[in-house]
Amino acid sequence: MPTPSDPQPNVRPRGSGPETAEAILDAAEEAFATQGFDGTAMRDVAARVGIRAPSLYNHFPSKAALYSAVLERGVGPVLQMLLQFVETADETAWEAGDLLEATLTHLESHPHLPRLISHETLAGGQRLVPVLRDWVGPVFAAAEQLVERGPAAERWQAEQRPLLVLAMYHVIVGYFTMAPLYREVTGRDLLAASALQHQRELLRTFIRVLFEGPKDKD
Amino acid sequence: MPTPSDPQPNVRPRGSGPETAEAILDAAEEAFATQGFDGTAMRDVAARVGIRAPSLYNHFPSKAALYSAVLERGVGPVLQMLLQFVETADETAWEAGDLLEATLTHLESHPHLPRLISHETLAGGQRLVPVLRDWVGPVFAAAEQLVERGPAAERWQAEQRPLLVLAMYHVIVGYFTMAPLYREVTGRDLLAASALQHQRELLRTFIRVLFEGPKDKD
Amino acid sequence: MPTPSDPQPNVRPRGSGPETAEAILDAAEEAFATQGFDGTAMRDVAARVGIRAPSLYNHFPSKAALYSAVLERGVGPVLQMLLQFVETADETAWEAGDLLEATLTHLESHPHLPRLISHETLAGGQRLVPVLRDWVGPVFAAAEQLVERGPAAERWQAEQRPLLVLAMYHVIVGYFTMAPLYREVTGRDLLAASALQHQRELLRTFIRVLFEGPKDKD
Amino acid sequence: MPTPSDPQPNVRPRGSGPETAEAILDAAEEAFATQGFDGTAMRDVAARVGIRAPSLYNHFPSKAALYSAVLERGVGPVLQMLLQFVETADETAWEAGDLLEATLTHLESHPHLPRLISHETLAGGQRLVPVLRDWVGPVFAAAEQLVERGPAAERWQAEQRPLLVLAMYHVIVGYFTMAPLYREVTGRDLLAASALQHQRELLRTFIRVLFEGPKDKD
DNA sequence: GATGAATGAGGATTCATTCAT
DNA sequence: AATGAATGAATCCTCATTCAT
Numbered sequence: 001m002p003t004p005s006d007p008q009p010n011v012r013p014r015g016s017g018p019e020t021a022e023a024i025l026d027a028a029e030e031a032f033a034t035q036g037f038d039g040t041a042m043r044d045v046a047a048r049v050g051i052r053a054p055s056l057y058n059h060f061p062s063k064a065a066l067y068s069a070v071l072e073r074g075v076g077p078v079l080q081m082l083l084q085f086v087e088t089a090d091e092t093a094w095e096a097g098d099l100l101e102a103t104l105t106h107l108e109s110h111p112h113l114p115r116l117i118s119h120e121t122l123a124g125g126q127r128l129v130p131v132l133r134d135w136v137g138p139v140f141a142a143a144e145q146l147v148e149r150g151p152a153a154e155r156w157q158a159e160q161r162p163l164l165v166l167a168m169y170h171v172i173v174g175y176f177t178m179a180p181l182y183r184e185v186t187g188r189d190l191l192a193a194s195a196l197q198h199q200r201e202l203l204r205t206f207i208r209v210l211f212e213g214p215k216d217k218d
Numbered sequence: 219m220p221t222p223s224d225p226q227p228n229v230r231p232r233g234s235g236p237e238t239a240e241a242i243l244d245a246a247e248e249a250f251a252t253q254g255f256d257g258t259a260m261r262d263v264a265a266r267v268g269i270r271a272p273s274l275y276n277h278f279p280s281k282a283a284l285y286s287a288v289l290e291r292g293v294g295p296v297l298q299m300l301l302q303f304v305e306t307a308d309e310t311a312w313e314a315g316d317l318l319e320a321t322l323t324h325l326e327s328h329p330h331l332p333r334l335i336s337h338e339t340l341a342g343g344q345r346l347v348p349v350l351r352d353w354v355g356p357v358f359a360a361a362e363q364l365v366e367r368g369p370a371a372e373r374w375q376a377e378q379r380p381l382l383v384l385a386m387y388h389v390i391v392g393y394f395t396m397a398p399l400y401r402e403v404t405g406r407d408l409l410a411a412s413a414l415q416h417q418r419e420l421l422r423t424f425i426r427v428l429f430e431g432p433k434d435k436d
Numbered sequence: 437m438p439t440p441s442d443p444q445p446n447v448r449p450r451g452s453g454p455e456t457a458e459a460i461l462d463a464a465e466e467a468f469a470t471q472g473f474d475g476t477a478m479r480d481v482a483a484r485v486g487i488r489a490p491s492l493y494n495h496f497p498s499k500a501a502l503y504s505a506v507l508e509r510g511v512g513p514v515l516q517m518l519l520q521f522v523e524t525a526d527e528t529a530w531e532a533g534d535l536l537e538a539t540l541t542h543l544e545s546h547p548h549l550p551r552l553i554s555h556e557t558l559a560g561g562q563r564l565v566p567v568l569r570d571w572v573g574p575v576f577a578a579a580e581q582l583v584e585r586g587p588a589a590e591r592w593q594a595e596q597r598p599l600l601v602l603a604m605y606h607v608i609v610g611y612f613t614m615a616p617l618y619r620e621v622t623g624r625d626l627l628a629a630s631a632l633q634h635q636r637e638l639l640r641t642f643i644r645v646l647f648e649g650p651k652d653k654d
Numbered sequence: 655m656p657t658p659s660d661p662q663p664n665v666r667p668r669g670s671g672p673e674t675a676e677a678i679l680d681a682a683e684e685a686f687a688t689q690g691f692d693g694t695a696m697r698d699v700a701a702r703v704g705i706r707a708p709s710l711y712n713h714f715p716s717k718a719a720l721y722s723a724v725l726e727r728g729v730g731p732v733l734q735m736l737l738q739f740v741e742t743a744d745e746t747a748w749e750a751g752d753l754l755e756a757t758l759t760h761l762e763s764h765p766h767l768p769r770l771i772s773h774e775t776l777a778g779g780q781r782l783v784p785v786l787r788d789w790v791g792p793v794f795a796a797a798e799q800l801v802e803r804g805p806a807a808e809r810w811q812a813e814q815r816p817l818l819v820l821a822m823y824h825v826i827v828g829y830f831t832m833a834p835l836y837r838e839v840t841g842r843d844l845l846a847a848s849a850l851q852h853q854r855e856l857l858r859t860f861i862r863v864l865f866e867g868p869k870d871k872d
Numbered sequence: 873g874a875t876g877a878a879t880g881a882g883g884a885t886t887c888a889t890t891c892a893t
Numbered sequence: 894a895a896t897g898a899a900t901g902a903a904t905c906c907t908c909a910t911t912c913a914t
Contacts, residue, residue: 170392
């Protein structure tokens, strides 16, 4: 039996224009998010799309380029959203809750994103993707400014404010990243609507408590 | 840069007893933490030790076994510490600060650990390592009990308490995991003593503010 | 001498259709027959075909699968021939000579077959290949029935008839299997037409003498 | 757990003199007979003895030498027996039955021998072992002379007599070689005493019928 | 745009063998 | 005499990528 495997799980019509590229990005996003860059074979991505590996090269020139494209498509909007929020937010209307809401909603509908970002974070930027390198800086700077201008400034030392931002980032992103393992170990699904609602409230409390002005007591 | 092609005639004495296995674990810990399982070649690990790849198999039967051993050696003590703390802690002496202090100190002296754990977390336990599977459950359960018995119980709903534990976990582990990328992007070193001190205080504040009883106001 | 290290830029056209698989089977048949499974390297097979080892995996998913395919292609027809003969033969036209003729002719034109089968026999079926496992049984059963229905039944005890079949099998297959060593030691070629003719007559005499009824007649 | 496997299945006393060499030969004989030369790892042999592979080199300088020693020890006596028989036998006392009896008895008590020889036969003498190369010639020549001097000479043409010898060889050796596979496929044990007795009688009949003079007498 | 076939570059692992203890 | 450790040489196999169809 010389035919090692039977592909074609998806009966896709031939010549599907740019939709194929989109399908590839979807498949790659899931693959990269689940297995990481090194753990993902081009053949895996192709199989998810229902084509053969060489066909991927009709749409993306290399595995690295595909990875970059996935990250750009997935992370870009989030970062843009964050940047825009920071620019428009002013002291009077300091409503971190809005940002939180928007972020959570976005992540909720793009469940692979946090894992993708976590993988890239772990790679230490050693790999590729100037996307993050170019955007992470401004976003963090903006986020710190945001904290600076908000009521938290009075409470936290200057050196602690970036750490506060980092902490919030980890609470938010880590929640989604942890979901699969958490489910496997505890049986509970962090991505379920009810769990997400609790996390939402938790985060709101965090923000209220941690970013509020100095407490009268202490 | 492990420089894989450089044999580096490390004149190590032939019969170096069990120290070689330890050296291999050290090298593997660093390699796995930095590059992940799939991104790490046995030859890389061997090169860091100063031996050739086949020699690794005199000490560990497979790459997976080596990975397991690394994880067991690295994660075991932390989990044990946590479990022990939970068992001995009682309400009267509820000093989460002690646990925090111990954890941070341990992670500080084992800088690869958090990245290692994060990699494994991302793998979703799909890979191997019953270590985590067997311990994560009890530890989380214990941590939740800890919260249960502490003053936080009055403030957070039952469904939120596990999320609170998760959040603290992410703030702590994420800090170390993020360090390399953070340094690359901002130039600042999160692992420096001063930064660590700030993070320590931040976490102490978190605990004080989030785990204290209900606030009289609001 | 397969000269494994010689790429031998056999200018074979790129897309050679299913002929490549056939060529691989040919090469593998010879290699496996001569050197056995363990003694055959995929690189050797590839070299005989004029390609590189990884290319083999475009046609067969593993060494074991290639081995299986070789055996199936080689042994299948023989067994089928035997089975068919047994089914169509009846007592009146009991002409074992026909079967003998057909078998010898087939083996003569597939000189690697007997060695291949011998290797597999030696492996005790421990390895793989349900081909043999599935066919050997029926074929032997059929052969015994053949003997049963023939005149030999009167002469040989029931317990000896399977051994008689075995004996004939060994005389036939062993002849071809022994050929290379015999040539090396004696200088004479058992596969030469004249030697084969003598063996043919020898076997015919065997059948006549051993399978005939009790000696009083004729 | 850096200790990959637990050896020492046999609690043998240290420093057991030349008995170790004998034990190694036993183990190697079984291993080589079952798995062939290429399929047998020195570690396998060592494990059967209850020692580690490097220790084998205290007794045999190489794998090839061990293989040679095994063959020499196993095959030597048979060949010697055959040669001696040929030299002492004369026409008047032409009792091939004696030779047959002796051979069968020897093979019966050395069940690995036939498979060992078959493996070597399949290797076509391409491998090593001048043992066979040096002995097979004389033995075959002697056997042919034996036939020459016996009553079979009148019945078989000169060119057929070597083939007759070969045939008998294959019937005898093949029987033992086939035993494991035969058992696996049919469930019956050719090495059982009863089966051996039947084969003995079968062979006696063969000799009587095939080696007797022209058919008119008896 | 899709693919079968091919391949160089690894990559994990095995193995025979050596050597110091 | 036995062995733990080490290693060069292979071996099977994977993978990203190319190219002709």
